[in-house]
Amino acid sequence: MSAEFRIRESDSEDTEAIKSIYPRAFPDEDLVPLVQDLLENPDMTLSLVATVSGHIAGHVVFTKCAVNGIDANVALLAPLAVDPSRQKQGIGGALVRAGLQQLQVAGVSEVCVLGDPSYYGRFGFTSQTLIEPPYPLPPEWRSAWQSTDLGGASNEIVGALSVPPVWRKPELWAP
Numbered sequence: 001m002s003a004e005f006r007i008r009e010s011d012s013e014d015t016e017a018i019k020s021i022y023p024r025a026f027p028d029e030d031l032v033p034l035v036q037d038l039l040e041n042p043d044m045t046l047s048l049v050a051t052v053s054g055h056i057a058g059h060v061v062f063t064k065c066a067v068n069g070i071d072a073n074v075a076l077l078a079p080l081a082v083d084p085s086r087q088k089q090g091i092g093g094a095l096v097r098a099g100l101q102q103l104q105v106a107g108v109s110e111v112c113v114l115g116d117p118s119y120y121g122r123f124g125f126t127s128q129t130l131i132e133p134p135y136p137l138p139p140e141w142r143s144a145w146q147s148t149d150l151g152g153a154s155n156e157i158v159g160a161l162s163v164p165p166v167w168r169k170p171e172l173w174a175p
């Protein structure tokens with residue numbers, strides 16, 4: 001069953017409601033500090049929420065990154081969470097697609113993600129080997145490192161992904 005939902009950029013009044021989704025969507029991980037840090041840096045992020053009847057049901061963040069030595073705009077998608085009571089209603093997909101569309105208009109050429117290929121593949125993400133993640137991934141995670149090409153890059157994007165300090169924590173990139 002599909003929900004009637006709306007996608008919009010988040011604002012500071014959404015912070016508590018956004019943070020409340022994460023422990024329920026990720027019961028085995030504490031992503032709240034990361035989410036808090038990302039929400040405190042709106043100049044380098046695109047943060048979108050999905051609302052159902054005015055209540056926040058899903059959230060995604062895209063962070064502006066760079067690839068060392070390459071003149072191209074690159075972003076990182078993470079985290080993405082939908083309230084368990086609202087999952088499988090198209091909300092996660094709508095958040096991802098809305099973000100990709102907004103980033104493409106803003107001139108971003110490539111969006112990377114570390115996630116399940118069977119989910120992100122439906123949005124055009126494929127295995128990424130030319131852009132290196134900021135920390136080496138264990139072999140079993142290599143196929144989870146993906147990207148989607150939004151077009152507009154004048155050169156091939158090859159090199160190490162340079163992430164802002166909020167993402168420079170090895171534990172965020174390890175099992």
Ligand SMILES: CC(C)(COP(=O)(O)OP(=O)(O)OC[C@H]1O[C@@H](n2cnc3c(N)ncnc32)[C@H](O)[C@@H]1OP(=O)(O)O)[C@@H](O)C(=O)NCCC(=O)NCCS
Binds near residue numbers: 025
């Ligand atoms: C992953 C998540 C964001 C998807 O949100 P959603 O609103 O349920 O997604 P949609 O309704 O757009 O899509 C649902 C489809 O995705 C599939 N799906 C959900 N999670 C998946 C996963 N981890 N791997 C593969 N497929 C997945 C569902 O089975 C469903 O498939 P169907 O369309 O064939 O029925 C949500 O399930 C969630 O918050 N999960 C917990 C946190 C998480 O894993 N976040 C992603 C981190 S990479």
